[in-house]
Amino acid sequence: MKELIHYRDLLWFLTVRGIKAKYAQSILGVSWAVIQPLFSTLVFTIIFGNLARIDSNGVPYFLFSLVGLVPWTFFANTLTDSSSSLITNAAMINKVYFPRLVLPLSAIFSKGLDFLIGFVLLIIFLVVYQFTPSAEIILLPWLILVLLMTSLGIGMILSAMAVQYRDVKHAMTFAVQLLMYAAPVVYPTTNVPEQYQWAYALNPMVGVIEGFRAIFLHTISFPYQWVLIGTVISVSLFVFGLFYFRKMERVFADVA
Amino acid sequence: MAQPVISVKGLSKKYRIGQGKKKADTITGSVINVLKSPFTNLARIRNLAKLNDTDDSIFWALRDVSFEVREGEVLGIIGNNGAGKSTLLKLLSQITEPSAGEIKIHGRVAALLEVGTGFHPELTGRENIYMNGTILGMRKREIDKKLEEIVAFSGVAKHLDTPVKFYSSGMRVRLGFSVAAHLEPEILIIDEVLSVGDAEFQKKCLGKMEDVSKNGRTVLFVSHNMNAVQTLCGKCLLLSGGQNVMIDSSDRVINTYLHNIGSNYSWKSESLDKSSDIENIIAVKEIKCSQSSAISLDADFFIDVLVHSMSDKAGLLNINLFFKALGETAFVACSKQELLENGDYLFRFSFPQNLFNNLNYQVDLMVVRMSTSILLLKEVLFLDFIDDGVIGWKGEFPGYVRPQIDTTIQKL
Numbered sequence: 001m002k003e004l005i006h007y008r009d010l011l012w013f014l015t016v017r018g019i020k021a022k023y024a025q026s027i028l029g030v031s032w033a034v035i036q037p038l039f040s041t042l043v044f045t046i047i048f049g050n051l052a053r054i055d056s057n058g059v060p061y062f063l064f065s066l067v068g069l070v071p072w073t074f075f076a077n078t079l080t081d082s083s084s085s086l087i088t089n090a091a092m093i094n095k096v097y098f099p100r101l102v103l104p105l106s107a108i109f110s111k112g113l114d115f116l117i118g119f120v121l122l123i124i125f126l127v128v129y130q131f132t133p134s135a136e137i138i139l140l141p142w143l144i145l146v147l148l149m150t151s152l153g154i155g156m157i158l159s160a161m162a163v164q165y166r167d168v169k170h171a172m173t174f175a176v177q178l179l180m181y182a183a184p185v186v187y188p189t190t191n192v193p194e195q196y197q198w199a200y201a202l203n204p205m206v207g208v209i210e211g212f213r214a215i216f217l218h219t220i221s222f223p224y225q226w227v228l229i230g231t232v233i234s235v236s237l238f239v240f241g242l243f244y245f246r247k248m249e250r251v252f253a254d255v256a
Numbered sequence: 257m258a259q260p261v262i263s264v265k266g267l268s269k270k271y272r273i274g275q276g277k278k279k280a281d282t283i284t285g286s287v288i289n290v291l292k293s294p295f296t297n298l299a300r301i302r303n304l305a306k307l308n309d310t311d312d313s314i315f316w317a318l319r320d321v322s323f324e325v326r327e328g329e330v331l332g333i334i335g336n337n338g339a340g341k342s343t344l345l346k347l348l349s350q351i352t353e354p355s356a357g358e359i360k361i362h363g364r365v366a367a368l369l370e371v372g373t374g375f376h377p378e379l380t381g382r383e384n385i386y387m388n389g390t391i392l393g394m395r396k397r398e399i400d401k402k403l404e405e406i407v408a409f410s411g412v413a414k415h416l417d418t419p420v421k422f423y424s425s426g427m428r429v430r431l432g433f434s435v436a437a438h439l440e441p442e443i444l445i446i447d448e449v450l451s452v453g454d455a456e457f458q459k460k461c462l463g464k465m466e467d468v469s470k471n472g473r474t475v476l477f478v479s480h481n482m483n484a485v486q487t488l489c490g491k492c493l494l495l496s497g498g499q500n501v502m503i504d505s506s507d508r509v510i511n512t513y514l515h516n517i518g519s520n521y522s523w524k525s526e527s528l529d530k531s532s533d534i535e536n537i538i539a540v541k542e543i544k545c546s547q548s549s550a551i552s553l554d555a556d557f558f559i560d561v562l563v564h565s566m567s568d569k570a571g572l573l574n575i576n577l578f579f580k581a582l583g584e585t586a587f588v589a590c591s592k593q594e595l596l597e598n599g600d601y602l603f604r605f606s607f608p609q610n611l612f613n614n615l616n617y618q619v620d621l622m623v624v625r626m627s628t629s630i631l632l633l634k635e636v637l638f639l640d641f642i643d644d645g646v647i648g649w650k651g652e653f654p655g656y657v658r659p660q661i662d663t664t665i666q667k668l
Contacts, residue, residue: 010390024378095370097350253352
């Protein structure tokens with residue numbers, strides 16, 4: 001941990017590098033961070049909102065899915081990027097000593113900008129649709145913390161596993177797509193039978209997404225129960241991830 | 257007496273070498289193998305990091321190496337390819353963990369095993385200086401302070417805000433070394449990084465390293481460049497086959513190394529002709545240079561190559577020696593063709609004085625049989641030439657060779 005503080009400048013530069021390298025030599029540049037959630041939301045609105053007529057707790061389906069997609073896109077992107085972070089930087093691992101943890105961490109932090117942009121986009125649409133956030137907005141940092149802890153926890157586990165088992169890389173591309181349906185992105189949690197909702201909330205993203213909706217769209221009252229379950233899970237994931245990563249770290253250079 | 261800043265005791269590192277897979281000889285067998293493959297793969301990959309002594313697929317890259325380095329010492333590490341030099345550096349710089357033994361290090365270590373680690377092609381030179389510097393353990397403030405020096409040393413000032421992908425490879429190397437050269441660690445570990453870049457830049461780097469060592473910092477330096485090792489290092493560690501052969505004053509160690517270099521068999525050999533069974537035709541038994549230490553430019557010397565021909569079928573053979581310097585082949589010495597029968601043959605290559613330049617030459621050996629190359633042995637000899645100034649002009653000559661050409665001057 002002390003080392004991590006010494007190397008915090010490296011963490012910063014890697015994060016910036018991740019952002020800059022991603023948008024280098026592209027015409028639209030950072031606008032891609034707007035296009036990605038916007039178009040997904042449009043497609044979801046047409047397919048799930050208009051054609052399948054999925055319940056959206058009485059708010060416009062467009063907003064309903066956008067609020068779900070902003071945290072979800074962050075989560076999904078961090079999973080794919082952090083899980084491959086050690087492999088793509090294998091050359092570095094083999095040649096220099098530095099706390100390896102900065103690699104998955106920076107991969108996750110570089111996605112922070114996209115999240116911020118998505119969030120601004122969300123605010124703009126909320127203003128257009130004239131929604132005012134509820135008083136629970138003071139709990140927003142809590143939700144974001146849960147989101148971050150989950151991303152970091154799973155990111156550390158997957159990145160450490162991916163060094164040895166390349167299967168992780170292959171699995172991630174489609175697992176992320178499938179996982180979206182295990183979270184209330186395109187449908188509300190109220191569609192899940194009530195007796196199973198607690199089990200459903202074991203997915204920390206359930207508390208996060210429904211919390212976002214409660215704050216911005218007043219779909220339901222703030223789901224303390226789901227968020228609490230999610231918090232416990234995300235903290236356990238984070239702690240487990242950290243220990244697993246530290247344990248695997250020692251052999252990275254030999255198997256990468 | 258200065259304290260040991262590095263003390264290594266009984267250091268060992270083992271690696272797993274690839275195991276051949278069992279092949280099925282029936283269709284059902286191969287189908288079963290395919291079905292079983294996820295499980296065998298799992299077992300194999302899990303074992304990548306687990307090593308048992310009983311296993312015969314274990315390779316000891318280093319075995320029971322012990323030594324101490326005192327503060328302010330410059331230690332050269334030499335040895336053939338595969339002697340364990342790079343493994344030792346990786347262990348000392350904490351990139352991998354030892355399988356056995358212990359390392360105690362007092363002070364901040366900076367290891368330069370590669371030039372320009374972490375360079376991203378899309379980022380500009382300036383951004384990459386920060387990137388690379390922080391990877392090597394510098395703080396942003398440190399780099400801010402030294403940015404001008406770094407840029408000046410690298411000589412890429414004009415292109416500082418150009419993405420590195422548009423740099424030539426030489427520029428990239430220069431930039432990378434410049435960053436590393438401005439680290440200020442207590443212990444500096446350097447692998448053969450100078451083999452890249454042109455002669456002028458190599459000189460600059462060696463100069464910089466001399467400065468570092470003069471400032472009383474501890475340096476560990478791996479190189480095949482015996483000249484550089486001799487000038488920079490007071491002490492030398494000779495590794496062979498993963499074991500510590502000797503540690504002593506550089507002169508003695510280098511002498512021992514150059515003397516024995518031809519007599520062991522750790523050459524990287526490459527069989528070029530896949531169709532014939534080279535092992536059953538010819539074996540190179542010994543390669544020896546008549547001069548065991550650095551060769552004076554005006555001395556003549558010879559290289560003996562002892563080969564054993566296994567059968568009468570060897571046929572018409574000749575041996576070529578490739579002399580490489582500065583990363584290029586300077587010239588090739590070809591022997592005459594000889595019809596080999598069963599037995600030992602000695603090929604003696606005699607070299608005249610005043611042919612080589614004062615450089616380090618790496619010698620590769622190639623066996624050619626009836627106009628086809630059948631065997632290539634890489635880096636069988638390292639020759640080191642010194643200019644002791646007898647020729648009259650002491651100084652730099654560009655070029656791979658430096659022959660003395662007879663000239664006559666006539667007034668017309």
